[in-house]
Amino acid sequence: MASILIVEDEVAINELVKRNLQLVGHQCNSVFDGNAAVQEIQCRSYDLIILDIMLPGLDGFEVIEQANKTPTIFLSAKNSMPDRIKGFSMGADDYLTKPFEMLELLARVEAVLRRTQRTASCFEAGNVKIDFSSHQVFHNGQSVECTPKEYELLEVLVNNRNIALSRERLLELVWGYDFEGDTRTVDVHIQKLRKKLEWEDRIKTVYKLGYRLEVSR
Numbered sequence: 001m002a003s004i005l006i007v008e009d010e011v012a013i014n015e016l017v018k019r020n021l022q023l024v025g026h027q028c029n030s031v032f033d034g035n036a037a038v039q040e041i042q043c044r045s046y047d048l049i050i051l052d053i054m055l056p057g058l059d060g061f062e063v064i065e066q067a068n069k070t071p072t073i074f075l076s077a078k079n080s081m082p083d084r085i086k087g088f089s090m091g092a093d094d095y096l097t098k099p100f101e102m103l104e105l106l107a108r109v110e111a112v113l114r115r116t117q118r119t120a121s122c123f124e125a126g127n128v129k130i131d132f133s134s135h136q137v138f139h140n141g142q143s144v145e146c147t148p149k150e151y152e153l154l155e156v157l158v159n160n161r162n163i164a165l166s167r168e169r170l171l172e173l174v175w176g177y178d179f180e181g182d183t184r185t186v187d188v189h190i191q192k193l194r195k196k197l198e199w200e201d202r203i204k205t206v207y208k209l210g211y212r213l214e215v216s217r
Contacts, residue, residue, distance in 0.1 A: 010052075149174060
């Protein structure tokens with residue numbers, strides 16, 4: 001599951017892309033002009049941006065300059081070789097021209113997510129840094145001792161940041177389907193992470209559901 005921002009001014013295309021991405025399990029937000037896209041990128045962290053070029057306000061090339069190196073797929077009717085080269089030179093991870101096949105877009109989304117998530121070795125938010133390659137966690141530069149399950153839970157929250165996850169889903173992802181305990185185990189481990197990382201305001205309780213790690217840029 002990834003958090004994806006769709007920036008497309010044609011409402012029908014925007015909604016079609018959003019619906020299909022949601023059907024395969026992704027969390028999506030939509031905006032319809034370049035200015036709104038920049039505001040959204042500055043307020044929230046995304047795993048991927050699907051970005052049109054010809055937009056009201058700022059165009060896609062101007063948006064990607066402010067995308068904070070977020071993985072981006074250009075989805076555009078501009079299909080000339082100079083446009084494609086410009087898109088890649090500005091940092092796009094892929095470039096798909098309109099009209100397009102939805103299955104191809106979904107395949108390209110998954111390919112970019114696999115590639116970018118595999119190469120990301122660190123995550124930082126506030127005073128906390130997580131080194132995925134060494135499984136080390138730091139707070140204010142000091143190493144934080146986490147149990148294996150605390151670390152696994154933290155990694156799941158980070159990989160699904162800004163997405164609400166139910167206690168049941170967290171239990172499945174961290175403890176497995178055959179775990180015989182109950183969801184109170186999740187609550188206990190969440191409280192421990194909040195205390196160790198001073199993340200009382202960052203790991204949010206979602207009423208009658210579970211938890212969400214809030215990360216803004």
